[in-house]
Amino acid sequence: MMTRIKGEASLSEVHESVDISKKKVGWKQAFAFFGPAYLVSVGYMDPGNWATDLAGGSKFGYTLIWVLLMSNLMALLLQSLSARLGIVRGRDLAQANRETYPRSVNFLLYILAEVAIAATDLAEVLGMAIGINLLTGLPLIWGVSITVFDTFLLLFLQRLGIRKMEAFIIGLVAIVGLSFLVEILLAKPAFGEIAKGFVPKLPNEQALYIAIGIIGATVMPHNLYLHSALVQTRKIAKTKQGIKQALKWSFIDSAVALNIAFLVNAAILILAATTFFKKGMVDVAEIKQAHQLLSGLLGSSVAPVLFAIALIAAGQSSTVTGTLAGQIVMEGYLRLRINPWMRRLLTRLLAIVPAILVIAIAGEKEVDSLLILSQVILSMQLGFAIIPLIHFVSDKKTMGDFAIKPVVQAIAWVVTSILVYLNIRMLINEVSSFFAGSANIYWKILIIAGGALFLGLLVYIIFYPLFGRKAKKTSIQMHPQSESLQKLTIPTYKKIAVALDFGEHDDTLLAHAIGQGQGNAEYLLIHVVESASARLLGKESDDYETRYDEERLQMYVQQLHEQGLVATYHLGFRNRAEEIIRIIKESKADMLVIGAHRHSGLKDWLYGETINSVRHELKIPILVVNL
Structure with missing residues (x-):
């Protein structure tokens, strides 16, 4: 299920899978590069943004549209820096962190990144469940539960390749965009008043709070982890001109995709302003409430249906990108790879369990509070991604001529300061209400200690790259400096185990084993009986399959004896991988020959992954023969 990776490539299964290095300059090259930013853009219009957009529109009309535009410009700057890191250095943000910061700090950054991904997934689960509820009437608790099945959608998409995955996401984005285009046409907003909303203005303290929420949710x-890895799916010419070209197309890709996300968020805010604020309904901040009111206010039954469909599409598109981000984070920080379906399932369960508990205990009325909590958690993590990113793309030693200019650095640090300040302020607002109540003193102490650790880590990652950078080789570099080969000692094997499954390739496996032993080794033939009787009774099993399998092993041993070879056999029962490991350890075999049938994906889950399970438990050489 889990393996330690040996390569350096981010998202290695699709790394440089789209070759644009040989395409002619022009629209064909641009089209080939377009895609990564669209996968990123879905995070800017996921269900977590809807509540803040609805609240901003219903309470203050068009006044806060400028906040959406400002947050979109901030996002464009940061995402372009993330793409620059991936294109120039060939590193995603997690890998770059791992090369720079000490192991203990990297572990904390990894945990924070995983928490952020789980919080994102929580918003997506709730959004999809609300959308299903609005469309079909299915109770929220069941809607949350069935979202676990989209685990297999990601598995299917990954098998199709990155371009088809991008096409699927773009299709979902198009559904969201078209749904809100129809909604806006039905609402008939006053475009003159919308234009006034681009003039910066905050009417009161509550408007500031909602503005912070909008920026924090955007x-x-x-x-940032995701974009730095996705741009590496494009194979570019590793020349100065090739990198410049890639940076240009990446920026255009980001600008188009993020502007679409801005238009979707603006459409939600405008819809709320036109439909609710104009009619005096200034307290519509919940998604379900907005959906219920749309039909009566717009005089169309189509509006609420499109609203629900858009919500489901937004949630579904975000789940795919959230899982990819999780893979990038785990591989970059820990150099561990986990099966995609298992990764998706674990992430999804981390979101489903708290959602189900809240709905079961407190009822559906608390779902929107849970959505807000997910956005607060995301706000806490933002600085830990942005600050290292700016350090990395500003470093001339690693970025060369492609390090960002001092003016861009200054703008990036100003944007970071604003975002970190606003997010800390949002967090303080949330915590202050908790402290104002009669909460347990131990909880208060725990929160204060957590806050101190939070600020301490933030200060550390700001200054460490400036003053604490060590002269060391990169931690992800896998190959040491080449040296001349020493005198080679050729191994000899005394006992070679052969795992047989009694298929048509048994003779191939035995031939490879004999080739390794050169006729001088003892050969241990292993087969594991997996019949119902064998699983239940183990060694006591005496069914037809057990007797037949033992006779076949005896026949193989006899034939090897006739060729002048030393051979024995051992029959195992129940779990194939566990029995192979046990038999080899007990017999003290010093090599294993095993066949690989080269199935993957869903078949790995259905049939098991014997080879992976065995090789992690055994310390002897293993020869895997592709059959």
Whole structure:
């Protein structure tokens, strides 16, 4: 299920899978590069943004549209820096962190990144469940539960390749965009008043709070990890001109995709302003409430249906990118790879369990509070992604001529300061209400200690790259400096185990084993009986399959004896991988020959992954023969 990776490539299964290095300059090259930013953009219009957009529109009309535009410009700057890191250095943000910061700090950054991804997934689960509820009437608790099945959608998409995955996401984005285009046409907003909303203005303290929420919900930390890896799916010419060309097309890709996300968020705010604020309904901040009111206010039954469909599409598109971000984070920080379906399932369960508990205990009325909590958690993580990113793309030693200019650095640090300040302020606002109540003193102490650790880590990652950088080789570099080969000692094997499955390739496996032993080794033939009787009774099993399998092993041993070879056999029962490991350890075999049938994906889950399970438990050489 889990393996330690040996390569350096981010998202290695699709790394440089789209070759644009040989395409002619022009629209064909641009089209080939377009795609990564669209996968990123779905995070800027996921269900977590809807509540803040609805609240901003219903309470203050068009006044806060400028906040959406400002947050979109901030996002464009940060995502372009993330793409620059991936294109120039060939590193995603997690890998770059691992090369720079000490192991203990990297572990904390990894945990924070995983928490951010789980919080994102929580918003997506709730959004999809609400959308299903609005469309079909299915109770929220069941809607949350069935979202676990989209685990297999990602598995299917990954098998199709990155371009088809991008096409699927773009299709979902198009559904969201078209749905809100129809909604806006039905609402008939006053475009003159919308234009006034682009003039910066905050009517009161509550408007500031909602503005903080909008910005906090827009720029998400997992998108910075994601974008730095996705741009590496494009194979570019590793020349100065090739990199410049890639940076240009990446920026255009980001600008188009993020502007689409801006238009979707603006459409939600405008819809709320036109439909609710104009009619005096200034307290519509919940998604379900907005959906219920749309039909009566717009005089169309189509409006609420499109609203629900858009919500489901937004949630579904975000789940795919959230899982990819999780893979990038785990591989970059820990150099561990986990099966995609298992990764998706674990992430999804981390979101489903708290959602189900809240709905079961407190009822559906608390779902929107849970959505807000997910956005607060995301706000806490943002600085830990942005600050290292700016350090990396500003470093001339690693970025060369492609390090960002001092003016861009200054703008990036100003944007970071604003975002970190606003997010800390949002967090303080949330915590202050908790402290104002009669909460347990131990909880208060725990929160204060957590806050101190939070600020301490933030200060550390700001200054460490400036003063604490060590002269060391990169931690992800896998190959040491080449040296001349020493005198080679050729191994000899005394006992070679052969795992047989009694298929048509048994003779191939035995031939490879004999080739390794050169006729001088003892050969141990292993087969594991997996019949119902064998699973239940183990060694006591005496069914037809057990007797037949033992006779076949005896026949193989006899034939090897006739060729002048030393051979024995051992029959195992129940779990194939566990029995192979046990038999080899007990017999003290010093090599294993095993066949690989080269199935993957869903078949790995259905049939098991014997080879992976065995090789992690055994310390002897293993020869895997592709059959």
